[in-house]
Amino acid sequence: MNVLIVHCHPEPHSFNAALTEVAVDTLAAQGHDVTLADLYAEGFDPVERPDHYIHRHDTDVFLPLNEQRHAFDNKGLSADVAREIERLEDADLVIVQFPLWWHAQPAMLKGWFDRVMVYGGLYSGSRRYDRGHFRGKRALCSVTTGSPQAAFGPFGRGGDIATLMWPTHCSLYYLGFDVLTPQLTYGVQGGGLSYQDDASFRAYLKSAKTDWQTRLDSVDEERPIPFTGWRDWDEHGVLKAGHPLRWRA
Amino acid sequence: MNVLIVHCHPEPHSFNAALTEVAVDTLAAQGHDVTLADLYAEGFDPVERPDHYIHRHDTDVFLPLNEQRHAFDNKGLSADVAREIERLEDADLVIVQFPLWWHAQPAMLKGWFDRVMVYGGLYSGSRRYDRGHFRGKRALCSVTTGSPQAAFGPFGRGGDIATLMWPTHCSLYYLGFDVLTPQLTYGVQGGGLSYQDDASFRAYLKSAKTDWQTRLDSVDEERPIPFTGWRDWDEHGVLKAGHPLRWRA
Numbered sequence: 001m002n003v004l005i006v007h008c009h010p011e012p013h014s015f016n017a018a019l020t021e022v023a024v025d026t027l028a029a030q031g032h033d034v035t036l037a038d039l040y041a042e043g044f045d046p047v048e049r050p051d052h053y054i055h056r057h058d059t060d061v062f063l064p065l066n067e068q069r070h071a072f073d074n075k076g077l078s079a080d081v082a083r084e085i086e087r088l089e090d091a092d093l094v095i096v097q098f099p100l101w102w103h104a105q106p107a108m109l110k111g112w113f114d115r116v117m118v119y120g121g122l123y124s125g126s127r128r129y130d131r132g133h134f135r136g137k138r139a140l141c142s143v144t145t146g147s148p149q150a151a152f153g154p155f156g157r158g159g160d161i162a163t164l165m166w167p168t169h170c171s172l173y174y175l176g177f178d179v180l181t182p183q184l185t186y187g188v189q190g191g192g193l194s195y196q197d198d199a200s201f202r203a204y205l206k207s208a209k210t211d212w213q214t215r216l217d218s219v220d221e222e223r224p225i226p227f228t229g230w231r232d233w234d235e236h237g238v239l240k241a242g243h244p245l246r247w248r249a
Numbered sequence: 250m251n252v253l254i255v256h257c258h259p260e261p262h263s264f265n266a267a268l269t270e271v272a273v274d275t276l277a278a279q280g281h282d283v284t285l286a287d288l289y290a291e292g293f294d295p296v297e298r299p300d301h302y303i304h305r306h307d308t309d310v311f312l313p314l315n316e317q318r319h320a321f322d323n324k325g326l327s328a329d330v331a332r333e334i335e336r337l338e339d340a341d342l343v344i345v346q347f348p349l350w351w352h353a354q355p356a357m358l359k360g361w362f363d364r365v366m367v368y369g370g371l372y373s374g375s376r377r378y379d380r381g382h383f384r385g386k387r388a389l390c391s392v393t394t395g396s397p398q399a400a401f402g403p404f405g406r407g408g409d410i411a412t413l414m415w416p417t418h419c420s421l422y423y424l425g426f427d428v429l430t431p432q433l434t435y436g437v438q439g440g441g442l443s444y445q446d447d448a449s450f451r452a453y454l455k456s457a458k459t460d461w462q463t464r465l466d467s468v469d470e471e472r473p474i475p476f477t478g479w480r481d482w483d484e485h486g487v488l489k490a491g492h493p494l495r496w497r498a
Contacts, residue, residue, distance in 0.1 A: 010298045011311040046295060046356035048261045062260040063436070064350075065395075101313075103416035103423075104353055107295035107360030113351040129406060140347070146314075147486070155488035155495060157378060157477065158420040163412055169350035170408040174352075189314070228406065239404035246404060 001032045001220070003160045004091035008039045008098040010110040011076055015188045015205060017112060020097045022209045023142070026216045035087055039108050044080060046111020069120025077118065084116040093219070094139045094177070096168075099188070100146070103164050113171055123175060130229035132176020138224065139177040141168055142185075142212065149186040169225065178224035250281045250469070253340035257288045257347040257358040262395055264437045264454060269346045271458045272391070275465045284336055288357050293329060295360020318369025326367065333365040342468070343388045343426070345417075348437070349395070352413050362420055372424060379478035381425020387473065388421045390414065391432040391461065398435040418474065427473035432461055479488045 004072045005023055009016035020036070027034050045052075050062045057070035057213045077085070088094065098109050105113075117123065122133045143165070151158035158164075165182055185208045234240050258265035269285070276283050294301075299311045306319030308398055320326045324335070337343065347358050354362075366372065371382045392414070400407035407413075412433055421428045434457045483489050 010313070013310055040298065048350075048355065049289065061262055064259070101297075102359070102362040102366065103419045104359060106297065107356045107363050110351070110353060110359045111295070111356030114356050117351065142336070150485035150487050153487060155492075157482050157486040159415060163415050164419070166408060166412050167416065170413070171351045171353075233406050236399040237406040238399050238402060241459075 001027075001092045002090050003027050003032050003034045003095065004037060004094045005034065005095045005097060006037045006039065006109070006112065008096075008106055008112075010040045012041070012243065013040045013106050014099075015185070015208070016097055018205055018209060019142055019144070019183075019185065019212055022212050023095055023097070023216060026213045030217070035090070037084065037087055039112060042080075044108060044112060044239035046108050046114065048114045052081070052115070054078075063120040064114075064227055068118035072118050072121035077121075081116050083116065084112065085121065086120070088122075088134065088137075092137055094137065095142060096139065097142045100164065103159060105168060115229050117171070117175060127176075128174055129140040129176070129227070132174060135178075137177055138180055139172045140180040140183065141165065141172075142183040142218070144185045146189050147187065149184075152184075152186065166208070173227050179227075180219070180224055183215060185212075250276075251339050252276050252281050252283045252342045253286060253336050254283065254344045254345065254346060255286045255288065255358070255361065257345075257355050257361075259289045261290070263348075264348055264457070265348055267454055267458060268391055268393070268432075268434065268461055271461050272344055272346070272465060275462045281321060282457045284339070286333065286336055288361060289330070291302070293357060295357050295363065297360065297363045299491070301330070301364070303327075306435055313363075314368040315365035317495070319369050321370035330367065333361065333487045334370065337365070337371075337383065337386075341386055343386065344391060345388065348393045349413065352408060355416060366420070366424060373440070375407050375468075377423050377424075378425070381423060384427075385427035388426040389429040389431055389432065389468070390417055390421075391434070393434045393437040395438050396436065398433075399434075401435065422476050428476075429471050429473055430466070432464060434460075 005020055007020045011017065016216060024034050024036060048064050050056070050067075053067045053071055053076065055074065055076045057066050096109070098105055104110070127133055145152060145158070145161070147158045150156055152161040152164070154160050169179050179180070187204075195215070228239060228243075228245065230242055231241055239246055254264070254269055256269045260266065273283050273285060297313050299305070299316075302316045302320055302325065304320070304323065304325045306315050345358070347354055353359070376382055394401060394407070394410070396407045399405055401410040401413070403409050410433060418428050436453075455494055477488060477492075477494065481488055481494075488495055
């Protein structure tokens with residue numbers, strides 16, 4: 001299996017970095033080919049803007065999707081985006097490692113979606129969801145949070161983690177990925193070391209690493225999160241009348 | 250009233266820019282003081298990283314929250330962040346205008362949260378939610394989407410827009426803002442001009458501008474979205490047993 005790990009944290013000695021190291025080591029020891037995309041280390045530019053397009057489709061008005069399609073079709077994508085797409089094409093499993101900042105991905109990672117997932121190349125109106133470009137590949141988010149687990153439960157003030165993960169999971173499924181249950185590590189203050197004393201922090205890091213390693217040992221066998229698909233929707237993209245999931249209404 | 254409009258779109262002639270122009274004109278005509286933070290035009294850097302902190306709290310390990318607190322306490326925040334904070338402090342109403350890209354804010358805007366909403370300065374463990382720094386101020390997201398409205402309904406394949414807005418609304422409430430219902434303009438392809446023919450596009454833009462202007466005429470009188478608060482939660486930040494909102498369990 002080819003595994004791509006997209007790692008997003010500014011500190012090389014962070015909790016997130018330790019989890020990525022575990023993933024690299026565990027998967028390599030199993031004989032998988034592991035590629036690491038360390039976005040901060042590589043200085044990835046997350047801002048979608050005109051400068052990235054040398055040969056513009058339209059120099060009067062900057063419409064990102066039109067420029068993406070034009071650049072993809074004419075092999076004019078910037079080098080960093082082309083490299084990320086190549087990495088994705090090679091991968092069977094994509095692991096995305098990041099800290100939850102402000103209830104979502106850090107800007108660096110959000111921009112990886114904005115810039116790399118190019119219209120025309122990696123999706124189009126008819127090539128999305130279960131007909132998406134990356135169907136057959138799997139994706140898994142490994143996420144650390146600052147607040148403890150209770151705050152991110154269904155009645156927690158942090159805002160139910162399943163809901164906070166929804167936009168990212170939607171994006172991955174939109175691209176065709178089978179999305180695995182996220183790996184959640186709660187209560188990692190500051191996205192790096194903890195406010196706790198060192199001994200309890202080290203013990204927590206050790207247990208988080210063990211949990212992650214144990215899970216990765218059998219990640220091949222996991223069932224993805226179920227999503228509805230094209231055959232469930234009507235012509236407006238809405239669940240068909242009588243679909244069993246409409247019971248919520 | 251002092252109004253801050255945080256505008257995030259790379260194209261000055263975009264649909265988003267037209268909506269921001271309407272907001273500036275409408276609110277100014279009512280006699281409000283309007284400040285525009287045009288993130289792309291100002292070249293805002295959305296990446297939280299060590300370079301932004303000249304006088305580091307800890308030069309060995311980069312822990313963003315610790316550096317934020319240290320820089321805030323020692324007046325060492327970078328000039329762009331300090332300016333954004335000043336704008337926020339002056340505002341009674343904050344309007345955030347952006348296109349929904351990959352089910353969330355563009356990276357540029359996400360990084361505005363990551364970098365500007367500094368720990369220690371704008372929030373702390375005890376200064377959050379309805380005890381948040383910006384309590385008494387209001388915030389309103391005005392968002393364009395590429396897909397049409399049906400796809401973003403509760404049973405739409407785009408993923409219920411209320412859920413997609415949840416992380417951003419959580420962040421605003423976390424900071425103490427009263428969050429108003431978002432202004433949603435659907436079916437704006439490419440975040441800018443439309444794939445539709447020009448006449449129907451211009452008609453749609455006109456109606457979207459009218460809707461927005463009409464709403465802004467009486468935005469003072471709107472009731473914010475209800476959130477639970479400190480008196481609803483137990484010591485773990487979870488809705489208290491017997492709270493009426495626990496009926497979902």
